[in-house]
Amino acid sequence: xxxxYARPAYCMNCHLCExxxxxxxxxxxxxxxxYKRENLRGTARVIxxxxxxxxxxxxxxxxxxxxxxxxxISGAMVKDPETGIVYxxxxxxxxxxxxxxxxxYGAIRPGEKNGRPxxxxxxxxxxxxxxxxxxxxxxxxxxxxxxxxxx
Amino acid sequence: MNYxxxxxxxxxxxxxxxxxxxxxxxxxxxxxxENYYAYGRPLISYWLEKRVQDQDMPYxxxxxxxxxxxxxxxxxxxxxxxxEACQVHLDNGEKLPYDRLLLATGGRPFxxxxxxxxxxNYFTFINYDDVRRLQAAAIxxxxxxxxxxxxxxxxxxxxxxQRGVKVTLVxxxxxxWAPALDPEAGAxxxxxxxxxxxxxxxxxxxxxxxxxxxxxLHLELKSGRELQADILVMAIGVRPNVELLExxxxxxxxxxxxxxxxxxxxxxxxxxxxxxxxxxxxxLPHAAIQGKIAGRNMAGARExxxxxxxxxxxxFLGLHIISxxxxxxNEGYEVxxxxxxxxxxxxxxxxxxxxxxxxxxxxxxxxxxxxxRQLLEEGLEVAPFKDALLRPDFGLLSLPxxxxxxxxxE
Numbered sequence: 001x002x003x004x005y006a007r008p009a010y011c012m013n014c015h016l017c018e019x020x021x022x023x024x025x026x027x028x029x030x031x032x033x034x035y036k037r038e039n040l041r042g043t044a045r046v047i048x049x050x051x052x053x054x055x056x057x058x059x060x061x062x063x064x065x066x067x068x069x070x071x072x073i074s075g076a077m078v079k080d081p082e083t084g085i086v087y088x089x090x091x092x093x094x095x096x097x098x099x100x101x102x103x104x105y106g107a108i109r110p111g112e113k114n115g116r117p118x119x120x121x122x123x124x125x126x127x128x129x130x131x132x133x134x135x136x137x138x139x140x141x142x143x144x145x146x147x148x149x150x151x
Numbered sequence: 152m153n154y155x156x157x158x159x160x161x162x163x164x165x166x167x168x169x170x171x172x173x174x175x176x177x178x179x180x181x182x183x184x185e186n187y188y189a190y191g192r193p194l195i196s197y198w199l200e201k202r203v204q205d206q207d208m209p210y211x212x213x214x215x216x217x218x219x220x221x222x223x224x225x226x227x228x229x230x231x232x233x234x235e236a237c238q239v240h241l242d243n244g245e246k247l248p249y250d251r252l253l254l255a256t257g258g259r260p261f262x263x264x265x266x267x268x269x270x271x272n273y274f275t276f277i278n279y280d281d282v283r284r285l286q287a288a289a290i291x292x293x294x295x296x297x298x299x300x301x302x303x304x305x306x307x308x309x310x311x312x313q314r315g316v317k318v319t320l321v322x323x324x325x326x327x328w329a330p331a332l333d334p335e336a337g338a339x340x341x342x343x344x345x346x347x348x349x350x351x352x353x354x355x356x357x358x359x360x361x362x363x364x365x366x367x368l369h370l371e372l373k374s375g376r377e378l379q380a381d382i383l384v385m386a387i388g389v390r391p392n393v394e395l396l397e398x399x400x401x402x403x404x405x406x407x408x409x410x411x412x413x414x415x416x417x418x419x420x421x422x423x424x425x426x427x428x429x430x431x432x433x434x435l436p437h438a439a440i441q442g443k444i445a446g447r448n449m450a451g452a453r454e455x456x457x458x459x460x461x462x463x464x465x466x467f468l469g470l471h472i473i474s475x476x477x478x479x480x481n482e483g484y485e486v487x488x489x490x491x492x493x494x495x496x497x498x499x500x501x502x503x504x505x506x507x508x509x510x511x512x513x514x515x516x517x518x519x520x521x522x523x524r525q526l527l528e529e530g531l532e533v534a535p536f537k538d539a540l541l542r543p544d545f546g547l548l549s550l551p552x553x554x555x556x557x558x559x560x561e
Binding site for chain 1 (some may be wrong): 197
């Protein structure tokens with residue numbers, strides 16, 4: 001399946017992937033409204049880790065046998081059998097955070113939206129052609145592509 | 152191929168998915184003692200406090216069974232297993248032939264003999280019917296005593312408190328959730344519960360119960376303490392449902408059924424997964440993973456289940472706890488901690504030979520929990536980055552470069 005791959009050598013630590021992720025997962029799809037009206041600051045599903053001068057964006061690897069899906073007590077977290085995308089049906093989530101303890105990459109964070117729990121994890125912007133983090137990366141430090149296993 | 156699965160919870164549903172990874176054609180029959188399609192068992196406490204409604208209980212959408220061509224026999228019990236004839240006998244006299252059989256029968260609450268205790272004067276807290284019964288009794292202002300302060304007792308406590316019931320927890324050990332919380336963490340959580348109006352009696356247990364003339368329960372504890380209550384919940388543990396296997400040559404029962412690395416139980420074509428398995432922590436992720444692997448192996452794969460350390464995420468009344476591996480250990484281990492009692496924060500990493508052996512995170516849980524669990528399961532040596540482990544910026548990049556590069560390429 002196509003996944004987002006980070007290319008650390010090209011990352012300049014601008015955090016635009018986080019900003020674009022937040023906007024893509026907002027109701028308004030508008031940067032100003034997402035931050036100032038919907039209060040979505042800090043809810044990115046991709047996180048730039050820093051060990052300056054090194055920086056790299058970390059996000060869900062959409063595992064073949066996802067621990068987050070195995071551990072989900074409500075059945076909210078699923079892996080789409082067609083696309084391979086691992087995502088949360090957020091209205092079913094009860095916020096137990098077993099998924100957080102399960103993710104081998106630390107790519108799920110406990111979050112909240114309108115008083116409801118939301119596991120903050122990448123869903124590859126599953127209704128778009130290309131994830132917002134990739135589309136907005138100014139230096140192609142994130143690429144969306146198919147790679148063979150082990151490649 | 153003819154597959155029969157006894158049980159219809161998390162292990163069973165994941166076994167269906169596992170079978171269908173390899174076999175789209177074979178017929179699958181699920182024997183479900185409960186009258187419900189699979190639901191997440193841990194959701195019952197959320198249902199009781201009305202955070203989850205009936206329509207959100209199903210673990211998989213209704214179409215799941217049809218899409219996977221599964222026949223579900225609801226409200227049917229398997230009463231006998233005949234491995235010679237490869238048949239399962241049902242409670243209506245029917246005999247189900249199988250080529251591959253999965254025992255995903257789970258466990259049931261352990262209720263010790265206690266003077267005066269009858270099914271009419273206590274509740275258990277493990278399935279949908281339990282909370283449906285409890286719902287009628289859990290009226291604001293009533294008083295409940297819960298025997299057992301492990302995860303089940305604590306979730307029962309939460310949902311009853313949220314319904315306005317006054318709760319007393321009685322625990323035989325010297326602290327709450329003793330297999331996961333060390334004494335310091337136990338004291339921290341006990342303080343939190345008491346601040347939320349929950350009574351807690353440790354080092355104590357129920358010795359007798361009777362119903363008084365006014366219909367209330369009169370409880371006597373080992374300490375001599377006497378309590379009055381409207382509701383008694385027994386939450387001291389579960390026992391694997393192994394009755395179908397008892398006395399069968401070739402099968403080893405050690406509380407649960409002993410399985411090989413392929414999750415086979417030693418009889419041709421028969422596998423087990425979930426809480427019925429001996430030595431497996433009765434936890435949902437473990438049941439799901441075992442179910443998937445057992446299902447695949449039933450359909451011809453050769454996968455191995457490597458026993459996983461326990462890991463559990465438990466939240467109640469807004470306090471969230473993640474426990475991984477041996478989170479209780481102190482003596483003989485290297486222990487790193489970050490403690491802020493005022494904020495109810497307790498973060499503890501247990502190390503043995505520079506490898507993570509246990510993790511306990513209270514009231515400050517984040518994505519690092521998953522990395523800790525992975526490090527613990529992989530047995531990766533943490534010496535090169537030990538100082539970074541509890542730092543707020545600990546992450547994948549804290550690991551050796553070859554490792555994080557490999558992980559990000561997955």
